[in-house]
Amino acid sequence: MSNPQRPRAFRIPTGEPPPEAGGDATAAPPRPEVRLVEEPFEIVEAADGTPVPVAAKRRAPWFSLLAAALGGLVSIAVALSVERLIADLFASAAWLGWVALALLGIAVVALSAIVGREIAGVWRERRIEVLRGAALQALATRDHTGAQAVVRELRAVYADRPALAAGRQRLDALGDAILDVDDRIGLAERELLAPLDRQAKAAIAQAARQVSAVTAFSPRAIVDVAFVVFAATRLLRRIAGIYGGRPGFLGFLRLARAAFAHLTVTGGMAVGEGMLQQVLGLGIAARVSAKLGEGVLNGLMTARFGLAAIAVCRPLPFTREAPPTVNDVAGELLKFGSEKGE
Helix, strand or coil: CCCCCCCCCCCCCCCCCCCCCCCCCCCCCCCCCCCCCCCHHHHHHHHHCCCCCCCCCCCCHHHHHHHHHHHHHHHHHHHHHHHHHHHHHHHHCHHHHHHHHHHHHHHHHHHHHHHHHHHHHHHHHHHHHHHHHHHHHHHHHCCHHHHHHHHHHHHHHCCCCHHHHHHHHHHHHHCCCCCCHHHHHHHHHHHHHHHHHHHHHHHHHHHHHHHHHHHHHCCCHHHHHHHHHHHHHHHHHHHHHHCCCCCCHHHHHHHHHHHHHHHHHHCCCCCCHHHHHHHHHHHHHHHHCHHHHHHHHHHHHHHHHHHHHHHHHCCCCCCCCCCCCHHHHHHHHHHHHHHHHC
16 A cells, blocks of 8 residues: 655745845835836826815914914804894894894895805715715725725715616616725716716817807907906816715815816826827917917816816716816817817
8 A cells, every 4th residue: 555645835936036046135116017007097097096176275273273263253252243233132122122122033044055055065075085085995905895995985976866767777787786996886887977987078079169269250369368267266166076076165166176176287298199189279270369379278277177177076986987188178178279270
């Protein structure tokens, strides 16, 4: 009877070349493969996998203390002035005092409604930012439980959208089916966010056309600046509303800062065929008319701002869906400039 085979140990190959004899064991690992991409969203994701939702906060503590102290003094001064005014009105005529009290009550109710709306707007924007961060974390760590939580939260965000009822039902039909993290989040993106992406792209295209037309035919530069600012403000609010943000004044300022930060990071990186087409289209239009070239440029910049707004307002990163480009939302402007140049 033969002896049983003795156990042996095997080394699992790692795909890396073995170190040379006598070489330094602490040598640096090989450099990663260089990726050449064209679109700004791909560049940011290739860099670190995270978008730029909100710029880093840098506040001097002394400035905050000064603002808080001055705000407190102003509030006390206003309260004392109102109290003195009501007392004087009661001393003059009782009915005037009661009218002043009623007006003060209306003002307090209106102020409470405004504060509540601002808090709700900031909370909605914060909820979307947390959801986007959770999705990025689940994709990076391949966390299936985290991906399921992201899909449930996304469904809750759009629970009051009748137009997305069919998408919610299809996601509910999946239940706890075994899916890859990318597939699960990609399905939620297709069912719930793809219709909203189409609405956002249509809004950007409309705003770009309006800005281009107004700035091309307006007689004054101040009119151009005012309309561009107005169009960008309205576009940011509209995109935030499409994705469920609906920010108030403070939430809008926060979103605007985040959008400009994202535009600053990605605006100068979009090199390649898309940027070449933009430059050529603008050059042809500028040869025909200076105002026409200015209109095309303002339209393209509005489109880029809209794309940055999508990046900071969308609750999920682009996983399965292709991120929109300037050609997708402002291709008509380039075609218009080329036709005028022929």
